[in-house]
Every structure is written in C-alpha cells, then in structure tokens.
Amino acid sequence: MKRFDDTTELLLQLGDSAMIQAQRLCELVGGAPALEEEVALMNVGLDLVGQARNWLEYAAERIDDGRTADDLVFLRDQGEYRNLLLVEQPNGDFAMTMAKQFLFDAWHKPLLEKLCNSSDERIAGIAAKSIKESSYHIRRSSEWIKRLGDGTHESHERMQRALDQIWHFTFELANPYELFNTLDTDNIAPGIKALCKEWQAIVATILAEATLTQPETAENNYLSGREGVHTENLGFVLAEMQFLQRAYPNASW
Amino acid sequence: MYAQMVETGVKSVKTSTEMSSEEQAFQTRIDADIKIEPKNWMPEAYRKTLIRQISQHAHSEIVGMLPEGNWVTRAPTLKRKLQLMAKIQDEAGHGLYLYSAMETLGADRDDEVQKMHEGKAKYSSIFNYPTLNWADMGTIGWLVDGAAIVNQVPLQRTSYGPYSRAMIRVCKEESFHQRQGYEILLHLMREGNDAQKEMVQDSINRFWWPVLMMFGPSDANSPNSAQSMAWKIKRHSNDELRQRFIDQTIPQLQILGCTAPDPDLKFNEETGHWEYGEIDWAEFFEVLKGNGPCNKERVAKRKKAIDEGAWVREAAVAYANKKQQRNAA
Numbered sequence: 001m002k003r004f005d006d007t008t009e010l011l012l013q014l015g016d017s018a019m020i021q022a023q024r025l026c027e028l029v030g031g032a033p034a035l036e037e038e039v040a041l042m043n044v045g046l047d048l049v050g051q052a053r054n055w056l057e058y059a060a061e062r063i064d065d066g067r068t069a070d071d072l073v074f075l076r077d078q079g080e081y082r083n084l085l086l087v088e089q090p091n092g093d094f095a096m097t098m099a100k101q102f103l104f105d106a107w108h109k110p111l112l113e114k115l116c117n118s119s120d121e122r123i124a125g126i127a128a129k130s131i132k133e134s135s136y137h138i139r140r141s142s143e144w145i146k147r148l149g150d151g152t153h154e155s156h157e158r159m160q161r162a163l164d165q166i167w168h169f170t171f172e173l174a175n176p177y178e179l180f181n182t183l184d185t186d187n188i189a190p191g192i193k194a195l196c197k198e199w200q201a202i203v204a205t206i207l208a209e210a211t212l213t214q215p216e217t218a219e220n221n222y223l224s225g226r227e228g229v230h231t232e233n234l235g236f237v238l239a240e241m242q243f244l245q246r247a248y249p250n251a252s253w
Numbered sequence: 254m255y256a257q258m259v260e261t262g263v264k265s266v267k268t269s270t271e272m273s274s275e276e277q278a279f280q281t282r283i284d285a286d287i288k289i290e291p292k293n294w295m296p297e298a299y300r301k302t303l304i305r306q307i308s309q310h311a312h313s314e315i316v317g318m319l320p321e322g323n324w325v326t327r328a329p330t331l332k333r334k335l336q337l338m339a340k341i342q343d344e345a346g347h348g349l350y351l352y353s354a355m356e357t358l359g360a361d362r363d364d365e366v367q368k369m370h371e372g373k374a375k376y377s378s379i380f381n382y383p384t385l386n387w388a389d390m391g392t393i394g395w396l397v398d399g400a401a402i403v404n405q406v407p408l409q410r411t412s413y414g415p416y417s418r419a420m421i422r423v424c425k426e427e428s429f430h431q432r433q434g435y436e437i438l439l440h441l442m443r444e445g446n447d448a449q450k451e452m453v454q455d456s457i458n459r460f461w462w463p464v465l466m467m468f469g470p471s472d473a474n475s476p477n478s479a480q481s482m483a484w485k486i487k488r489h490s491n492d493e494l495r496q497r498f499i500d501q502t503i504p505q506l507q508i509l510g511c512t513a514p515d516p517d518l519k520f521n522e523e524t525g526h527w528e529y530g531e532i533d534w535a536e537f538f539e540v541l542k543g544n545g546p547c548n549k550e551r552v553a554k555r556k557k558a559i560d561e562g563a564w565v566r567e568a569a570v571a572y573a574n575k576k577q578q579r580n581a582a
C-alpha cells in the first residue's frame with residue numbers, strides 16, 4: 001500500500017514508530033516500578049517524540065500537500081500510519097514494556113547508524129542527532145532485559161513470557177523487505193540490507209546473556225505496519241492521542 | 254511549596270532560658286543565618302519537622318505527576334506534548350532530590366513513601382482535584398506552580414542546607430513551568446475559539462480556591478507556624494504568602510481576560526493589596542483528611558505502582574548481587 005516515494009515511506013516508518021512507542025511510554029506516567037524509572041521513561045519518550053517530530057517535518061515537506069508534522073501525527077487514521085506493529089502493542093507489565101522497548105531499540109539503533117551515512121543530508125543530520133539518544137535507549141533496555149531475565153525466578157518467568165507473547169510481531173524486524181533494495185542502491189540508507197541480521201545478532205546476544213530462550217523465528221502474520229495494515233490496538237492509541245484535534249477541528253493550541 | 258500544616262510536635266516556642274546549651278548554640282546559629290548541615294547537632298523536633306516537611310514536599314512532586322499524566326497522552330500538538338513530558342520528568346527529578354535531601358536527616362525513602370500510601374503522611378491538597386480539560390495543564394503550570402514558587406522562593410533561604418540547595422534548583426525549573434503554563438492559557442485566550450476560551454475560564458473557576466488553599470490555613474489557625482519560623486524552616490506566614498500570590502496573580506488574570514470566581518475580590522487603594530473572600534476551610538480540612546475528589550484514586554495509583562513494581566526491584570537487586578559475586582569469583 002505504498003503511497004509516497006521510498007524515502008518518504010522510510011521517514012514515515014521512522015517517525016510513526018518513534019511516535020507510537022513514545023505514546024505508549026506516556027501511558028506509564030506515575031506507574032513505573034521506581035522513581036528513577038519514571039525519569040527514565042519520560043526521558044526516552046521525550047527523545048522519541050523529538051525524533052518523530054524531526055522525521056515527520058521532513059516527511060511533510062516531501063509530501064507537500066499543505067500538511068504539517070502535527071497534522072500527520074494528529075489527523076491521520078490508522079491505515080495511513082506506518083509504524084512497526086510491535087510498538088502499538090499494549091504496555092503490559094514491566095517485563096512486556098521492556099521487551100518491546102528492547103526489541104525496538106535493537107532495530108532502531110543500527111538503522112540510525114546506517115542513516116548517518118545517508119546521501120540525503122537532512123536524513124544524515126537527524127540520524128546523527130538521534131543516534132546518541134538511541135545508544136542510551138538500547139543500553140538501558142538491554143540492562144533491564146538482563147536484570148529481569150537473570151534476576152529472580154519470578155522476573156525470569158515474566159520476562160520469558162513477555163518475549164514469547166510479543167515475539168510474533170518481530171517478523172517485521174527480522175526480515176528485509178522490498179524498500180531496502182532501492183534505499184540501499186540510492187544510498188538513502190546505505191547498508192540497510194544488513195539491518196535484519198544485525199538485529200538478530202543483538203537480540204541473540206542479549207537474550208543469551210539474560211539466560212532467556214529465544215523463540216522460534218517469527219513468521220509473517222499477514223499484517224504489515226509499514227503498509228498501514230495494523231492490529232486492533234492502534235485505533236485506540238490514536239483515538240486517545242488525537243482526541244483534542246478531532247474534537248475541536250482547526251483549533252490552535 | 255506543597256507543605257501544608259507541617260507539625261512541629263512543639264506546643265510553644267522555648268525561650269532561651271528554657272533551652273539547653275546545645276539548643277542555645279543551635280538557635281544562635283539559626284539566628285545568625287548560618288545553615289544547618291546534616292552532621293550538625295539539631296533538636297530532635299527540628300529534624301522530625303524537616304523530615305515531615307521535605308517528605309511532604311517530595312510526595313507532592315510525585316503525586317503531582319498524576320493530574321498531568323492524565324493529559325499527557327492527549328496533548329494536542331507535538332510541542333505541547335514535549336513540554337508536558339519535560340515538566341513531568343522535572344517533577345520526578347524534583348521528587349528524587351527532595352527524597353535525597355530528606356535522607357540526609359536519617360529518614361528512609363521507602364519508609365516515608367509507605368507512610369503516604371497508608372495515609373499517615375500528606376501531600377499537597379491541590380493534587381486531589383481532577384484535571385478535566387486541556388486548559389488545566391496551563392492552569393496547573395500558571396497557578397499551582399505559581400503558588401509553589403511563592404512558597405519556595407523563601408525556602409531557598411531555609412535554615413537546613415540540603416533543603417535550601419534543593420529549593421534553589423527546583424525554583425529555577427518551576428519558574429519555567431509557570432511561564433509555560435501561562436503561555437498555554439494566553440494562547441487559548443488569544444488564538445482559541447469560544448470553546449477553548451470557555452475551557453480556560455472553567456479551569457480557573459475550578460482551581461482558584463484550591464490553589465489559595467495551598468498556602469495552608471490562615472495564620473490564626475496555624476499552630477505550628479511559630480516554631481517553624483523560629484527555626485527559620487519557614488520564613489513567612491501562610492497569609493503573607495497567600496497575599497503575595499494574589500497580588501501578583503490578579504494582573505496576570507486580567508491580561509488573560511478571565512475572572513476569578515470570587516465576588517468579594519477587590520483592590521484596596523489604601524493598602525495597595527487585593528482583598529479576597531472567605532476561603533472554605535471546611536473543604537480544605539476535608540481534602541487534607543482524605544475526603545477530596547481524587548484522594549483515594551491518587552494514593553491508590555501510587556500504591557499500585559510501587560506494589561506491582563516490587564518484583565522488578567527485587568530482580569534488580571538479585572541481578573546486582575549475582576553480578577558482584579561473578580566479578581569477585
């Protein structure tokens with residue numbers, strides 16, 4: 001269901017994934033297991049909303065139909081969202097929250113690394129700025145995977161259960177797709193073809209250190225976040241996030 | 254801010270002849286505006302009063318995240334979302350360094366949090382009011398943080414060193430929040446449609462009186478103030494601070510083009526102060542006792558987070574121990 005040029009599609013995937021991941025983190029305010037984690041959750045969320053804004057501002061310029069980054073976030077329906085299916089899934093317990101964060105970070109950081117070398121200077125610039133943040137994100141989430149996986153019996157059980165439950169959405173992270181060919185050839189995302197292997201390597205290393213069992217390779221489930229075919233969860237995420245813009249059309253905030 | 258009716262456990266302030274030599278030396282230091290530091294001798298009642306006040310302040314920062322958390326998922330633009338998230342993060346940070354300041358007095362964070370969950374320790378009454386529309390995010394910044402600043406600016410000079418230094422940092426961030434909050438409202442009033450302007454007035458109507466209550470009971474009903482002032486934990490009376498807040502806020506209210514829900518509000522040319530109507534103290538005391546609109550929900554939410562996070566914290570400790578053992582081996 002590709003509607004824009006490849007570069008714009010990539011920008012939407014990046015922006016939307018960061019935005020929805022951050023939106024899920026916002027739901028956790030006041031509910032973290034420790035005060036230090038309240039600070040960390042908002043910190044990661046802030047980074048991701050900031051990144052989303054940068055990607056989507058550029059996307060909006062390229063789409064060039066008068067819409068702004070805000071319009072893209074607050075006025076698109078779920079069929080137009082390009083985020084990974086993983087990030088729209090509910091937070092669950094802290095093990096699930098961290099499993100989702102880690103699996104996302106392990107995709108996000110290597111992708112940003114490649115984009116730092118993009119022939120598109122704008123993309124390279126945003127990636128260079130984001131990579132510092134995302135390096136911290138994956139350091140933090142890997143630590144939590146290890147703490148919970150190799151902590152107590154209960155935490156191990158919870159972490160393994162969270163992984164088993166969320167794993168089937170990783171097919172989007174573990175498998176290359178068509179867009180990669182042109183993005184690589186055009187040097188928009190040089191080396192992106194290696195992304196999936198890198199994701200697998202990072203995940204395998206951390207799960208092993210965390211004494212967790214990696215589930216079997218996830219198979220395509222006939223949905224596709226990047227093509228706008230989502231799970232039932234996204235509609236509710238958007239209903240909440242877009243409430244004011246929908247209830248008061250054309251209002252200035 | 255955020256400290257209302259902090260008990261000192263002292264019935265009347267001792268005169269210098271009633272004091273022991275240690276107490277006299279302590280009071281001399283206070284009177285000379287020399288900060289008390291963690292390792293200095295201090296009267297037990299001073300230490301306990303400070304633990305109560307600082308923990309109350311810290312709890313308020315943490316519970317204060319909840320009314321904003323109620324809207325952070327619904328912030329209307331990317332800019333507003335980023336602002337609100339940053340504010341919430343600052344509050345969690347304030348909570349952290351206030352608890353640290355409190356721990357220098359020998360108190361334990363977990364114990365004090367537990368007291369709050371059991372209803373034995375208070376937090377500011379203001380956070381027991383619900384946030385019902387987006388303008389509340391502006392009003393909380395402008396009025397609630399504004400009232401907090403009026404309370405906290407003198408606390409930068411409070412006699413206990415670690416608390417005073419924490420306040421200096423907190424005040425800087427709170428001033429920023431206040432300006433941001435006011436800007437949210439000003440934007441709604443100047444650029445907004447009728448429905449948005451109504452949101453602002455509705456928000457001010459709901460928060461006005463509870464904000465005035467943030468300064469605590471009137472001086473006549475503030476039995477603990479004399480001792481707190483003698484110890485320079487507190488530097489101005491509740492009514493003085495409340496008046497200062499009202500005097501600085503009314504011109505801002507007028508610029509917004511909004512009104513306060515107080516028919517008795519009028520400017521006294523002679524005194525140069527705004528006079529205001531009677532505060533409903535019955536409501537204040539009820540909310541403080543736990544019978545406000547959201548008391549139960551606020552405490553339940555915090556308790557749930559800590560209770561349900563127990564296995565996470567246990568895992569972190571277990572992992573750290575394992576790692577240490579491995580490193581030692």
